[in-house]
Amino acid sequence: MSPTVSIAVCTYNGEQFLQEQLDSLLAQTRRPDQIVIRDDVSSDGTLALLRAFVPRAEAAGITVDLQVNPQNVGYRRNFDGALRACSGDLIFLCDHDDIWHADKLQRFCAEFTARPTLLALHCDAQLIDAAGQPLPGALFDALHYTAAERARMHAGDGFRLMLKRNLMTGAAMAFRRQLLADALPLPATGWVHDAWIGTLAAMRGQIDSLPDALIGYRLHGNNQLGLGGNDTSPRSVRRQRQLQTEQSQCEVLLQRARLLHLPPPMIALIERKHRHVSARATLPASRLRRMPTVLRELLNGNYQHFGRGVLSAGIDLVRA
Structure with missing residues (x-):
């Protein structure tokens, strides 16, 4: 039996790139069963795009849970709230500025179905610019995630790898909902949600990587997290x-x-x-x-x- 799928989408002033991402969710060859959206009090046109998206998704048979936070809570608490509302067997984290390839959900679901002990999975990504055009290299290259490390993760050494440094990027990962019993509440400080969930998954069981790029990971001037950060400190x-x-x-x-x-x-x-x-x-x-x-x-x-x-x-x- 195929697992049910929830996508946790967190948005904040994402009007510039959001529509492409929402369209890519509806273009999946294996459509999600539920999309949970939490907006962190956007001040641009994000909410209008989300409200227009809801009837399109529901017409495709997808349950949508859209809520706006009563006040800005930051990305950690925003993801915490979204995750609590997810009901699917598998949960996918989704940023508002990327583009998912059409076979992403299908590929992940097939892997989880074939491997009952697999708790979390992540994939490579094509780096793209603000206009959606491909950039040189891929996410795994940018993270210096080597073939030797991928072999170690595949062999079951994920915990030591994740304790050394985070290798799982939220926009390119999914996990079994049972992990939420361990992961929630998300830590208020220190940990980013993807590293926290990936590390706990590695402590509970197996995590692994898919070598294929299944999303376009967008780099632009306003990335909150990840490769697009702009820390200019010494x-x-x-x-x-x-x-x-x-x-x-x-x-x-x-x-x-x-x-x-x-x-x-x-x-x-x-x-x-x-x-x-x-x-x-x-x-x-x-x-x-x-x-x-x-x-x-x-x-x-x-x-x-x-x-x-x-x-x-x-x-x-x-x-x-």
Whole structure:
């Protein structure tokens, strides 16, 4: 029996690109059963486009749940609200500025049906510009998601991969609704929703990748998250901020993992990462005084497990 499908669409001032995305949802060869839309109090023409979309979708046999938040709540709480309203066996996350290829739902559903233990799945994406024209390369290339890492994920090593860095982009992923029992409420800070759900899925079971590009992932000047971000802070500031974020993420993940009584080896690995990023975040200003900590973390394998190996160690030794 084919699983039922919900799509969680979150919008905020998406008038410029939204219509193409909505059209691509209706053009799916395997249509969704439910589309849940949460608008975060857009001030442009987004809501008019959404209201015009509802009868088109319903005429195609799709149930639509469209609501506007009473006040702006930000992307985390917006996705949290949308996910709570999803009733399908499979849930797809949807941004308002991408374009889905017509066979996306069909390909994902076939994979989930064939693999009952698969909890979350993501695919590659064609990068496109603001006009929808292809850009060089693909999402996996931009994320430096290597063939070796894809093989490890396919072999069941998804948790270690996701603990090292997020490899699952929300616009290109889907997961079984049963994961919401673990994932909700979404963390208020630190975690982005896709990384959080993907990591919890990897802790509960198998996650995997599809090698094909099944969406057009749009890069433009107003991307809230992902590759299109425009952080112009100095590299040293961004590096320190990232380490502090990873500290916070470990703390939140540890709290949830203990609450869910997940296996002790998984909890121990999160604790190990927390100690490592905490050590990196608090390195002394003196390069000479950093050396013992950096060498210790390098020799015990932590830079390899949670960073870029010798490169990360070298950066910590020489950075200003």
